[in-house]
Amino acid sequence: MLTGNGQAVAVLGTKPVTGLDEYALIRQAQAGDQYAFEQLVQTYDQNVLRLAMNLLRSPEDASDIYQEAFLRVYRNLHSFRFDCSFHTWLYRIVTNLCLDHLRKRKVRREEPTVVETREGPMDRMDVVQEERAEGDPARKLLSRQLGWRIDKVLSDMTPRERLVFEMRHYQGMRLRAIGDVLGTTEEAAKNCLFRATQKMRAALGDFV
Amino acid sequence: MNCAAIQEQLPLMLYGELSFEAEDLVQRHVMECEACRAKLTLAKSFHRELDLLELEVDGALLADCRRSLRVGIAAIGHPGNPVGSMV
Numbered sequence: 001m002l003t004g005n006g007q008a009v010a011v012l013g014t015k016p017v018t019g020l021d022e023y024a025l026i027r028q029a030q031a032g033d034q035y036a037f038e039q040l041v042q043t044y045d046q047n048v049l050r051l052a053m054n055l056l057r058s059p060e061d062a063s064d065i066y067q068e069a070f071l072r073v074y075r076n077l078h079s080f081r082f083d084c085s086f087h088t089w090l091y092r093i094v095t096n097l098c099l100d101h102l103r104k105r106k107v108r109r110e111e112p113t114v115v116e117t118r119e120g121p122m123d124r125m126d127v128v129q130e131e132r133a134e135g136d137p138a139r140k141l142l143s144r145q146l147g148w149r150i151d152k153v154l155s156d157m158t159p160r161e162r163l164v165f166e167m168r169h170y171q172g173m174r175l176r177a178i179g180d181v182l183g184t185t186e187e188a189a190k191n192c193l194f195r196a197t198q199k200m201r202a203a204l205g206d207f208v
Numbered sequence: 209m210n211c212a213a214i215q216e217q218l219p220l221m222l223y224g225e226l227s228f229e230a231e232d233l234v235q236r237h238v239m240e241c242e243a244c245r246a247k248l249t250l251a252k253s254f255h256r257e258l259d260l261l262e263l264e265v266d267g268a269l270l271a272d273c274r275r276s277l278r279v280g281i282a283a284i285g286h287p288g289n290p291v292g293s294m295v
Contacts, residue, residue: 032286041277049273050265059269066273071280075287150261168223170262175225190225197219201254204261 026086030078037077041070044087047171048094054166055098056105057154065101069094084180091181095163102159146204153203157196164189165196209233214244218251 022043028036048069052062072093080089154162163182167173168189173181179189214237220226221234238244 034281037281038278042274045274046265046270049270050263053263053265053269057263059266063269063273063276067276067280070277071284074281074284078287146261168225169258175223190220193223193225194216194220200258201219204254204258 022086023082026077026080026082030080037074040086041073044090045070048090051094051166051171052098054170055162056101057151061101065094065097068097072097088177088180091167092183095167095181098163099159102162149203153199156203157199158192161192161196161199164192165200168193209237211237211241211244214238214241215247218244218248219255222251222255 022040025036025040025043029040045066049062049066052065053059056062056065069090073090080086157165160182164175164178167178167181168175175189175193176186179186182189214234217226217230217234221231226234238248
């Protein structure tokens, strides 16, 4: 869970994790406490997976990003010096991995969500959208068309525009926090968000 | 500021990302301008609809990820120590 300024107020079960608790958790994890590390992971991992899932639109790729990100955190936690929040540090790792993935995908012009089935090529994300359509044929068609349009608009965005949009709209992070994560200014993040929303609106305005 | 400039600011205002002064300027303009008020209503509706496009994370996927991570960590051991010295 994020506050308005993008800082984490995480929830472990029903108990909120405050900044002080988090500091203690990080210290314990740095000292080799496996349980503390796991608690730290579970504070953030749902949002990390959600971010990767929405950016890459592939459960397999999202899962790979999750693994790589948290293994990097595990390997490098001893070097975390509290110069920034843990959330910012973690999201730097995650967003760098996602950017690399999106760049490679752009080079390969890969469409990873499309898989071959007995009925021909099928977009796995259509299945997700269609499940929401609950079997209504008209809604199913609309949902499928919407899925294509979303894929199109996402592929028209730069990786950074996608990241900024996902982090602002779906993760609720403030532009200042997004700028910190991406190593840029709040103004540059604002410009990215502006371009992303313009593209979304141009592509989906008549749909949603 | 003319209508086009105001309308460009609407998405940022909905994200609460305008400065106090800029938001005040937009709000005052919108109160007096019917065209921009209509655009704001549309922008709010679009903003809400975008929420529905978010892919949700499956609980089983999250559980799988956590399981695989435990395995990966066990293979690494304690960072800096020989493999398998932890867990």
